[in-house]
Amino acid sequence: MxxxxxxxxxxxxxxxxxxxxxxxxxxxxxxxxxxxxxxxxxxxxxxxxxxxxxxxxxxxxxxxxxxxxxxxxxxxxxxKDHNSSLVAPHIPEKIPTITEQIVISSNEKPFSFLSPAKRRLMSENNTKQEELSEEGINRNSLPKANYIENTIPQSVKTQDHIRCEQESHISFVESRSEKRIPMTRLRTRMVERLLHMKHTTAMLTTFNEVNMQPIMTLRTEYGESFEKRHGIRLGFMSFYIKAAINALKRYPEINASIDGAEIVYHSYFDISIAVSTPRGLVTPVLKNVDTLSMSEIEKQITLLATKSRNNKLTVEELTGGTFTITNGGVFGSLMSTPLLNPPQSAILGIHSIKERPVALSGKVVILPMMYLALSYDHRLIDGRESVGFLVTIKEFLEDPTRLLLDV
Missing domain, CATH: 2.40.50.100 (RNA polymerase II/Efflux pump adaptor protein, barrel-sandwich hybrid domain)
Structure with missing residues (x-):
């Protein structure tokens, strides 16, 4: 072999x-x-x-x-050899249970002629066959409740009572048990990177809010036609990414990173999308997003999300990224302060869309509102750039025609 x-x-x-x-x-x-x-x-x-x-x-x-x-x-x-068949390696036989060992090691006569209920009762209470009367040996008769009760010795009944109390105590203890499992390598590495980022960067977070009614109206009006033409639903993420790309072009510091004593400005736009998986948070990267249409963006997001949850991502799909978008709104988050994804210098947090009373043209109206959060490294990005970046995204989302006209 x-x-x-x-x-x-x-x-x-x-x-x-x-x-x-x-x-x-x-x-x-x-x-x-x-x-x-x-x-x-x-x-x-x-x-x-x-x-x-x-x-x-x-x-x-x-x-x-x-x-x-x-x-x-x-x-x-x-x-497998050409002239022989496969032979499985020797595997130890199953070790008999305690009850099976008692029956095997017993010198008593086999009691297969007894009913299953009597045999089980004898095994559970360690009752010998001689303790049963001849009446109970009739293979054609079925055990009666009073006969079984009278057959079991009083000592066995007492032991059975003690055993029930012990089992009740064990059940109570098990209900307060603990389980320890090691962290996955992904989560361990993520913790190390986040702690390193926290101690080596000057992270701040700024907020804004956006009226999502124009985007929702647009999706309602063209969503069905979009899906028929491109074979993919028109989601919110493609709007967020398109708005972020246009804002990054106006504020290149947000798309830059620090390497030692140097600032690295990226002329390309690789957007990391945060995806939650059973193993932890992963950030697959959409490469050259500025060259993709909205339908291509939606398809790429769906593909990467599916591969993330099935552990099918490659190293290349996780490498790089100049800016990250995380959508805590899918879990119901109303507002958060997302942590940076080093070596990137900024991350955009998207949240739940909730109807709230807001002032519009001197009147209080109910609108679907959403909070935006931008966490950034203050060593590279100042308040003017961070606030201007969020305001630009707000303007693009509240007036989607700006995405087409780039104004």
Missing amino acids: NTIDIIVPDLPESVTDATVSVWHKNIGDTVQRDEVLVDIETDKVVLEIPASADGILENILEQEGVTVISRQILGHLTL
Whole structure:
């Protein structure tokens, strides 16, 4: 029989190690070529390691939770010879339960002729067969409640009462139990980056509010036609991104970053979109967003969000980004102060759209309003740029025709 190694692939250049996340197969399982054997988790993505050939999982060298590096052997796969069939590795037999051990080790005569209820009762109360009267041995008779009650010795009844009290106490204790699980590498790395950002930047947050009625009217009027033509719903995010791109062009400091003692101004617009996943928050990047139409933006967002939740993002899709947009409104957030996504210098927070009474032309009216929040690094961005940036986004969203005319 031939065996092959299950090896950690070459990790991306910025990743030094990984953690064995989940083994999808157990020792002895038959696997097909290209079937996923194990997932390994890096600081950025989850990598799937498939089987390189048909075979049987012979052993597992690195268990879940172990840190591994590039080209490290995780286990072995037994291949099929041309003249022989696959033979699974030896797996220990199932260890009998305590009840099964009592029955197996007992020197008493087998009592298979007793009814299932009597056999179970005898096993649970450790009652010997001799303690049953001949009346109960009739294989054609069914146990009666009073017979069973009279058959069990008083000592067994007392023990059963104590056992019930113990089980009740255990049940109460279990209801107050705790569960400890290690943090995922993604969340651990995210915590490290956020703490580093908090201690190395001068972060401030400024707010504004926007009347979303023009955008909502536009979506109501053209939403159905947009979906029929492009095969994708017209969401709010494409408006937010388009407005942000136009504002970034007017305030290039918001799209810049600090590298040591230098300021790096980016002539391109790669927008990171914050997406919540079971593993933590990830920020896939929309590249060159200024060249995309609104339908292309909506399709890219849907694709990246789906890949994020299915752990299918690549390192390239998570790398870069000059500005971040996070939409806490999908979870019901009314207002927040989003944290920077280093090395970026600013992040835009979008929130829930709520109807509120506002003053309009000297009158109080009910309008769908939304708060905007811009967190920024004050080392690079001053108050004038931050406030002007938010006001520009507000103007574009409250009058969407500005997006077309760039005014």
